[in-house]
Every structure is written in C-alpha cells, then in structure tokens.
Amino acid sequence: MSSYQDQKDNLLSRLNRVEGQICGIKKMIEEDKYCVDVLTQISAVKGALNKVGMTVLESHTKGCVSDTIESKADSDEVIEELMEVIFKFTNK
Template sequence: MDFITPDDGNIRHVKRDNKEIQNMMQRLSRIEGQVRGVKKMLEDDRYCVDILTQVASIQAALNGFNKQLLANHIKSCVCDDIRAGNDSAVDELCELLKKLMK
C-alpha cells in the first residue's frame, strides 16, 4: 500500500489494491441498497419492528465494513508506519479505536 501525502501534509491518501477496493465497494453497495429498502418501508407504512430489524441489519453491515477496513489499516498502514519509525501510528490507532468503540 503506497501513501500519497499532498504538499500541505494534512490529508493522507492510500493507494489500495483493486481487489480490496472492489470488495469494499460491494459491501457499501449492499448497505446502500439496505438503506433504500428502509426508506421504502417507511414510505409504505411498514411495521416499526420490521423497520428496526432492517436498521439493525444495516448497523451490523456497517460494523462488518469497519472491521474489514480496520484490519486492512492495521496490516498495512500501521505496520508500514511503525517500520518507517513513525511511532505516532500507535497513538493514532488508539484514538481511532476509542472512536469506534463508543
């Protein structure tokens, strides 16, 4: 994974593997479809429990997306940073985990 940092240094970009991108995009497309389904359920005055069940499914799908992205991040970005002597990557990871575990 290659890091691309713009001149201002504030935003980091990562060149991802095409297979990884395709997999992540497929997950997001499924989630997008689920959200559209919930919108349709609301328009059709579906039962609250049915809608809430679908929302729980969306949350689980988003958690799965986050788990995959986090694993990829640790295996590539964090490891690469540590190998390069950037120990602040561990602090960044700890802060990220705090956000994800709210």
C-alpha cells in the same frame, strides 16, 4: 496513502449492498411498515457497517501501521490515531 487496495472491490460491493439496504428502509417507512421491522433492518445495516469498518481497520493495521512500525518512524503517533478511531467505533 490507503492500505485497502486489494479489498477495494470487496468494500465497494459491500457498500453498494448497504446503500440498497438504506433504500429499502426508506421504502419501508414510506409504506408504513411495522416499527420493529424497520429497527431490525437498521440493526442489520449497523452490523454490515461494522464489517466494512473491520475490513478497513485490518488493512490499515497490516498496511500503514505495520509500515510505520517497520520504518521505526512515528509509530506511537500512528498507534494513538488507531486507538482513537477504534474508540469512536466502539462507542457508536
């Protein structure tokens, strides 16, 4: 069902780090840290999520998408779904 099996540990450890960053931002806000420093940290989390997303996207394209194309079944559908999710990603 998923294509990122060999990236699972990598993804989970990155997401653990993101969780830690979110926790850190909450602490910054509780301690009234300077707004710009909070914003810089939020940007860093967005950057980290972009990398997680790109890893999943790459696995998905090398896995699910390639398999569908090779089996010559429904490849248009799978590619349109891929484009939609990339578009969502680009606009956030």
